Each structure stands twice: as structure tokens, then as C-alpha cells.
Amino acid sequence: MPEVSGGGTGASTTAHEIPELTEIRVGTYIFNDMNCVSGGWATLDDCAMSVMATVVSRPTADRAILDSGSKTLAADRVNDGHGHIREYPEARIYKLNEEHGFVDLSACERKPRIGEQVRIVPVHTCVVSNLHFQLHGVRDGVVEREWPVAARGLVR
Structure with missing residues (x-):
């Protein structure tokens, strides 16, 4: 067969x-x-991958800038956003440049501080995996495993 x-x-x-x-x-x-x-x-709750990002700027009361852009999260969009911030589910990553994510916080009651780390569920994990050399297995804030992405960059 x-x-x-x-x-x-x-x-x-x-x-x-x-x-x-x-x-x-x-x-x-x-x-x-x-x-x-x-x-x-x-x-x-079924989403196992998160990208750690840091809030690097708060240019206005309702905006934040993350240190993760399209080179980290990929450029894919879904539901008018570039990922879901677990700690701030009402926030919206509305724009990316290569190095930064631009976040609308206007719907958030509580807002992140500069230096705070957040976990982003990516729009498309296949692409995000291919952008990184390693994946880290984290439990309770402790890195328990590191896995190399063996096929990274090998798309022909």
C-alpha cells in the first residue's frame, strides 16, 4: 500500500x-x-510554548514596548494581534518591528512596569521555533531542560 x-x-x-x-x-x-x-x-491552557519578553519602555500610560519583535515572535497575526500575553490577557500586541513589540494596554486594569518579564503565546510556533537555536523547558520558573532546534534555518 x-x-x-x-x-x-x-x-x-x-x-x-x-x-x-x-x-x-x-x-x-x-x-x-x-x-x-x-x-x-x-x-x-493547551499552549505549551511561550516566549519570554521584557517591557523595555512605557511611552504612554496605555502603551508598552517589548524587547521581542518579528525576529523573535515572527510576523504572523491572528485576531488583530501578534501573540497573547499571559499576564495581561486584555493587552494587544498590535505592531512589530524587527526588535520590538508594540503593546496596547488601554483595556488593561493592571499594567506592566518597565523591566517586568511577560510570557507571550506565539501566533505560529512552527516559525518561532525556527527563529531560535534552543528551546527551554521551564517548570515553576526554573529551566529544567534545553533542547537544540536541530533543523533551525535548514529550510530550502
């Missing part, structure tokens, strides 16, 4: 309905991300 391969995390919930498939390859499924949340395939 020839291999008939299907892919895409969104298809993981319906692949059993395609009898011709002999395998399924779902990349984002291991981490989940904001695309998965938006598509209804995962919840925020």
Missing part, C-alpha cells in the same frame, strides 16, 4: 474521516499556538 500522508494541526481532529490516509503529520500539535486557539483546536 502506498503512503498517503496528510498534514496540518487543524486536520488532526478530522483525519480519521479520510480512509485513504495512512499517516498524518501535524507540526504545531506538539505546542499549540494562537492559530490553534483561534481555530478552536486548542485552548490557551
